[in-house]
Amino acid sequence: MKAASMSHSLCPVEITQKLIQCPSVTPLEGGALDYLNSLLAPSGFEVSRPVFSDTDTPDIENFFAKIQGGEGPHLSFAGHTDVVPTGEESLWTLPPFAGEVRDGMIYGRGTADMKGGVAAFAAASLRYLGEHGAPKGTLSFLITGDEEGPAINGTIKLLKWAAERGEAFDACIVGEPTNPNALGDAIKVGRRGSQSGWLTIRGKQGHVAYPHLALNPVPLLAKIVAHINYKVMDQGTDFFQPTNLEFVTFDVGNPASNVIPESAKARFNCRYNDLWNKDKIETFLHDCIAECGLPDGFEVVLDLEPDLSQVFLTKSEDLISSFSDAVTKVTGKVPELSTGGGTSDARFIKDYCPVIEFGLVGQTMHQIDERVDVEDLHNLAEIYYQFLLSYFPPK
Secondary structure: OOOOOOOHHHOHHHHHHHHHOOOOEOOOOOOHHHHHHHHHHHHOOEEEOOEEEEOOEEEEEOEEEEEEOOOOOEEEEEEEOOEOOOOOHHHOOOOOOOOOEEOOEEEOOOHHHHHHHHHHHHHHHHHHHHHHOOOOOEEEEEEEOOOOOOOOOOHHHHHHHHHHOOOOOOEEEEOOOOEOOOOOOEEEOEEOEEEEEEEEEEOEOEEOOOHHHOEOHHHHHHHHHHHHHOOOOOOOOOOOOOOEEEEEEEEOOOOOOOEEOOEEEEEEEEEEOOOOOHHHHHHHHHHHHHHHOOOOOOEEEEEEOOOOEOOEEOOOHHHHHHHHHHHHHHHOOOOEEEOOOOOOOHHHHOOOOOEEEOOOEOOOOOOOOOEEEHHHHHHHHHHHHHHHHHHOOOO
């Protein structure tokens, strides 16, 4: 479909370029929030920029902007302006913080993940305000600089900060790059949970030449890891793919070739669907360990980390159908309702209101030569604009 026409001042490509030119590698603000402030405040948005701190993590500046035109629902757009490091800059076809366009593609770190999404929603919002005035309700932006980092001083605290000031959200759109191949492929309506942890086996240290005086934890841990690895946890559910638990490292920390180590540990991550939670995963692991048998003298320590990424599924039919209609109107496609992929800050937002995710094509995110199609940027802005028209019917 032909990209929607838009005045030069509201061009999502130009806004994306300005954002890319801000080197906002986590935890640096890099000028990206300054630019958003200069873009939204003149149109009537009330802007706040709270900074959050925590032990052993960098301070993070966040961004909340809202405009209200009377009583009505509160729609928020959530995203982030922080980006991952560029890697070796000499390997890029075009400079990673230049935002240059070549052959219909705009290059730069964060184009897909997710400065392009932020730019498209800003362009759509400003277009709506310019054509129809403030919405009958509240329109806001929840933007963090800590999505690509530890996510401790970002969205989770920004939501709490907003709620303490009386903000009540009715729906949220997260502009993450949800489309695998082409714009219009998929809307994320949920995410699998993510649970990490360590499995440690403690034995008894000793000399390799005298194994009968030691208890070697390495073979036992290897046996348990292999047993768990071949377990099928489930077959998937209506909206979620099967749960998988993967071991990602196996550590002994033993530099000596003639010493049997005292302990060995393995780190794992489980991506789970709506059949599971932290307690069930822990029970599953203990059962697997018991099936392997635990010889006398050995100790097993299972340490699960806090469950900050719980499984969720958005069931707001009005929100999903209205946004799907906007996607179909612009792209001609009926988007798949997906729960695949990794985690996002939607895992925090789901505790405050229904949330869905839709953004650009994510094939090059975090890669050298990250880039997006210029036409996709225009059409994404048009999708957001069409959704705004349905969510806030013009007065």
